Amino acid sequence: MRSRMRLGDFLVAYLLRAGVTHLFGLPGDLVLGLFQRFGRTRGLEIVTFSHEPSVGFAADGYARSTRRLGVLCVTYGAGGHNVVNPVAGAYAEQVPLLVLSGGPGEAEQKLGGIHHQAKDVEGQHRIFRELTCDARILRHPDLAATEVHEVVGRVLSEHRPGYLEIHRDMVDVVIPVPREIAAWDGTFPRPASDERKLAEAVADAAARLRRAKRPILIGGVELFRERAEREFLTLAEKLGAPVVTTMLAKGVFPMDHPLHMGIHIGPFSPPEIQRRVRSADLVLALGSRLTDMDLGGAPPQVRRDRSVWAVNERVNVSFHTYTDVTLRDFVARLAREKLPRGRERVRYFDNLRKTRFAPGAATPLSINDLLLEVNHFLAERSGYDVFAESGDMLFGGLEVRLRGGSLYFAQGYYASMGFAIPAALGAQIGTGRRSLVLCGDGGFQMTGPEIAHAPRRGLSPIVVLVNNSGWGIFRPVTPRQDLLEIPPWPYAELAQAWGGVGIRAQTRQELREALRAAHEVREFVIVECVVPRDDLSPISRRYIRASARKARPQSGRAASQGRAKAGPRKDVAVRKGRAART
Numbered sequence: 001m002r003s004r005m006r007l008g009d010f011l012v013a014y015l016l017r018a019g020v021t022h023l024f025g026l027p028g029d030l031v032l033g034l035f036q037r038f039g040r041t042r043g044l045e046i047v048t049f050s051h052e053p054s055v056g057f058a059a060d061g062y063a064r065s066t067r068r069l070g071v072l073c074v075t076y077g078a079g080g081h082n083v084v085n086p087v088a089g090a091y092a093e094q095v096p097l098l099v100l101s102g103g104p105g106e107a108e109q110k111l112g113g114i115h116h117q118a119k120d121v122e123g124q125h126r127i128f129r130e131l132t133c134d135a136r137i138l139r140h141p142d143l144a145a146t147e148v149h150e151v152v153g154r155v156l157s158e159h160r161p162g163y164l165e166i167h168r169d170m171v172d173v174v175i176p177v178p179r180e181i182a183a184w185d186g187t188f189p190r191p192a193s194d195e196r197k198l199a200e201a202v203a204d205a206a207a208r209l210r211r212a213k214r215p216i217l218i219g220g221v222e223l224f225r226e227r228a229e230r231e232f233l234t235l236a237e238k239l240g241a242p243v244v245t246t247m248l249a250k251g252v253f254p255m256d257h258p259l260h261m262g263i264h265i266g267p268f269s270p271p272e273i274q275r276r277v278r279s280a281d282l283v284l285a286l287g288s289r290l291t292d293m294d295l296g297g298a299p300p301q302v303r304r305d306r307s308v309w310a311v312n313e314r315v316n317v318s319f320h321t322y323t324d325v326t327l328r329d330f331v332a333r334l335a336r337e338k339l340p341r342g343r344e345r346v347r348y349f350d351n352l353r354k355t356r357f358a359p360g361a362a363t364p365l366s367i368n369d370l371l372l373e374v375n376h377f378l379a380e381r382s383g384y385d386v387f388a389e390s391g392d393m394l395f396g397g398l399e400v401r402l403r404g405g406s407l408y409f410a411q412g413y414y415a416s417m418g419f420a421i422p423a424a425l426g427a428q429i430g431t432g433r434r435s436l437v438l439c440g441d442g443g444f445q446m447t448g449p450e451i452a453h454a455p456r457r458g459l460s461p462i463v464v465l466v467n468n469s470g471w472g473i474f475r476p477v478t479p480r481q482d483l484l485e486i487p488p489w490p491y492a493e494l495a496q497a498w499g500g501v502g503i504r505a506q507t508r509q510e511l512r513e514a515l516r517a518a519h520e521v522r523e524f525v526i527v528e529c530v531v532p533r534d535d536l537s538p539i540s541r542r543y544i545r546a547s548a549r550k551a552r553p554q555s556g557r558a559a560s561q562g563r564a565k566a567g568p569r570k571d572v573a574v575r576k577g578r579a580a581r582t
């Protein structure tokens, strides 16, 4: 970087220094100058898709899988508004994205209205202020470099999206680059723990671990975000205690490790896991947030007085709270303590029925058997990352067991449809690793056609497309089945037409053969799995029923509305003449 540069050139140099290799974008006249600047640069490649939501999801997949900054570049208004949903998802799921938007120049703003504008010039900026940790319009040449540095610094330390709006007349403006930014090494310092609080938190937790007879570890998603997986593994092996992970943290602990017991999702966990968590005399919950998806929509099954609960920068040991302690420091330090080693024999549990593979059987392919086949495939071939789409496969994906160093990605909390296929493409662009995508037909109809971009970039995901002719996850809870229909697409034929390979599988054997064939080819593959309309994965059915129950009016509200006539509320127990909530 030089001490004075055009803003566009500075941005390119800055992103290269931050380790960014690819940008995801879709051009428009209000961003074209910036777009071309990125496109001209060696070492920074611009990747386009057909619709902006996919641009956002691809940048998200790139950021999650490479752990670098994901950058997207879109035009103002029509383009920027189109990435609201993926950016909101990245905010909710703490993915470091940088949104670069173009915008109208100063002279044209004075016209009174410029095409693509919604309410007023600043409207888009206001929207993104809601969805990012920092959002700026770069207006002042003297401040521009510092503003970029501040926004990116916050994005990377808070793991939330940031937003920079660069109006088209700013791209070629020469800006000063402060010396410390020109000399920047591309990294930001990690937040540090308060040494005294860290030592005390660790001593407190270690003392309880030494007394515990049946501890268990719950791994949460922040272990991944804070890059503390290795420390977590060391701690688990030192304790020899069973490990479960939450739904959002699937894959944060090697799923083929002998201490892995499975996925904990509150009351939806396999009964053996629920029993083991309940009978633990100490639960070490590390990096897990209290979301409905982590807890299975129920209050925690873990008693606070028998737990150590650490999230980033805060550790609760029973009822003691230690602030300013980072998760990674806490786990690493705890793993260095003298701790007793358990000898429990741990088994892995999931929710699948272990049906036998019968070659030649013409029985229709069930979701249960589809997932068994995906596991069979992954057990024999390492190196595939797995992406799961919202819909039945978000829960079905819980049953997938990864091997080796494979990673698992899903929008487990924000749960937007349309994520998985573009995210898998963005991930392969960043890591070079091929992925297996679990996707419903409804999800595919949102962003799946973006897979047509795969051949020209040499991308090769294998999509296991579950064709149940509609938005199947809602079938158990909706009387109006007709509202869940979608048009029948010839998915396998479309794959062929788009330059990939399409295979239709209607039985378990056909699926096994299709996956084997998919592994052998270098193109992308869609394995269209035709399944019975009403079949669902084991957890989806239970989850969607429980969720529908919550949608009904609460008995409390219903009862209180009719209280005058009906007497005491039904959700209230009358004890010693006083009303107390049950």
Ligand SMILES: Cc1ncc(C[n+]2csc(CCOP(=O)(O)OP(=O)(O)O)c2C)c(N)n1
Pocket (backbone or CB within 6 Å): 390, 391, 392, 393, 415, 416, 417, 418, 439, 440, 441, 442, 443, 444, 466, 468, 470, 471, 472, 473, 474
């Ligand atoms: C963007 C978005 N819109 C709507 C939803 C609500 N939603 C969740 S699952 C689902 C249907 C999924 O259908 P499909 O992809 O075919 O999966 P299936 O459950 O049938 O396997 C819908 C509409 C959502 N999660 N995201």
Ligand SMILES: [Mg+2]
Pocket (backbone or CB within 6 Å): 440, 441, 442, 466, 467, 468, 469, 470, 471, 472, 473
């Ligand atoms: Mg479907």
